[in-house]
Amino acid sequence: MKRSALAGLLITATMLASSAYASNDSDQCVMKLQEVNSKLSSATTLDAATKGAVVTKAEQAKAAHASNNDRECVSLTQQALQDIQSHMNSH
Numbered sequence: 001m002k003r004s005a006l007a008g009l010l011i012t013a014t015m016l017a018s019s020a021y022a023s024n025d026s027d028q029c030v031m032k033l034q035e036v037n038s039k040l041s042s043a044t045t046l047d048a049a050t051k052g053a054v055v056t057k058a059e060q061a062k063a064a065h066a067s068n069n070d071r072e073c074v075s076l077t078q079q080a081l082q083d084i085q086s087h088m089n090s091h
Helices: 002-021 025-042 048-066 070-090
Strands: none
Touching: 025 048, 025 070, 048 070
16 A cells, blocks of 8 residues: 555656656657557556557547647546556556
8 A cells, every 4th residue: 555655646747747848738649659659568467448548548648649639649548547557556
């Protein structure tokens, strides 16, 4: 339980720090897409449903970024990261 709480705090701190470095929504979008892809690659314990939901949100975020809707991209990537974190905390 303590490990999950510590991991959650570390991820939150990382997300806050990365947000501070991003100068605009486009930068945040790209950074968060990279973070989602990295976590998908390293999260071997994700069940099929969670992984599918995260992949779908990442694809929607990429489409939003391509159409210059970077706020939507940031929102979708944050949701994807929360899905991953929630799954990791529940296991």
